[in-house]
Amino acid sequence: MPGLRCKRDLQRGQFIDTYRGEIITSDEANRRGQDLTEDENNFFFDYDKFRDTGAFETHRDYVCDGRYMGAPTRFINHSCDPNCAIYTVSYNHNDRNIYELAFFAREDISRGTELTFDYYDQDEGLPVSDARADEIEADKGYRPTRCLCGSEDCRRYLFT
Ligand SMILES: C[S@@+](CC[C@H](N)C(=O)[O-])C[C@H]1O[C@@H](n2cnc3c(N)ncnc32)[C@H](O)[C@@H]1O
The missing domain is CATH 2.170.270.10 (SET domain)
Structure with a gap:
């Protein structure tokens, strides 16, 4: 990236x-x-x-x-x-x-x-689980972006 x-x-x-x-x-x-x-x-x-x-x-x-x-x-x-x-x-x-x-x-x-x-x-920007990302995708019609920052406290998804 x-x-x-x-x-x-x-x-x-x-x-x-x-x-x-x-x-x-x-x-x-x-x-x-x-x-x-x-x-x-x-x-x-x-x-x-x-x-x-x-x-x-x-x-x-x-x-x-x-x-x-x-x-x-x-x-x-x-x-x-x-x-x-x-x-x-x-x-x-x-x-x-x-x-x-x-x-x-x-x-x-x-x-x-x-x-x-x-x-x-x-x-x-609380941490987002895969299940929550699925829900957001179903609700909003787009999947949040998986965060690739790699930090210890990563919140996992962007644009939720
Ligand atoms: C303002 S641009 C940053 C520059 C971009 N990486 C580029 O190559 O032009 C924002 C986009 O970069 C990507 N991005 C930025 N930070 C990211 C991260 N931590 N994890 C995944 N994608 C990220 C996302 O696709 C986002 O829409």
């Missing part, structure tokens, strides 16, 4: 890059998602970090799609024990529907190491 490796040593806390892509509505993301075959990667990043915080009255569902226009960060794979963290950054506007997604090193990372981040937020 191709991913992204750093070309130089990184220090814990160091800024790496931002996630870039087209900002599209979630309806358009759903349309694009339906066109993906099972073996195609998806490059969607939901702008949902403030959705349930009561931070604003009107939430609009946007998604950043790195497929056609993006930065190297779109190749960063998921790990359940990642070496990068992602933070939201806003400036010059007060719209919490859209923000920058900035990657930072969670630890010292040696040159050549694969960069990873957790595709889930801290409070989501």
Whole structure:
């Protein structure tokens, strides 16, 4: 599974890059998602970090799609024990529907190491059994992706 490796040593806390892509509505993301075959990667990043915080009255569902226009960060794979963290950054506007997604090193990372981040937020993404993956497949019509991160506390499936 191709991913992204750093070309130089990184220090814990160091800024790496931002996630870039087209900002599209979630309806358009759903349309694009339906066109993906099972073996195609998806490059969607939901702008949902403030959705349930009561931070604003009107939430609009946007998604950043790195497929056609993006930065190297779109190749960063998921790990359940990642070496990068992602933070939201806003400036010059007060719209919490859209923000920058900035990657930072969670630890010292040696040159050549694969960069990873957790595709889930801290409070989501419980481990999923094969039986639960079967149920999700029956309900939603697509099978969650088997997680290949190999970490000890792997949650086993992505996109549940
Ligand atoms: C943003 S892309 C990451 C880069 C991608 N691996 C590539 O080769 O272009 C996200 C896709 O990578 C795959 N992926 C990322 N992390 C994974 C993991 N831990 N286990 C299995 N597949 C993963 C999934 O297919 C997912 O849709």
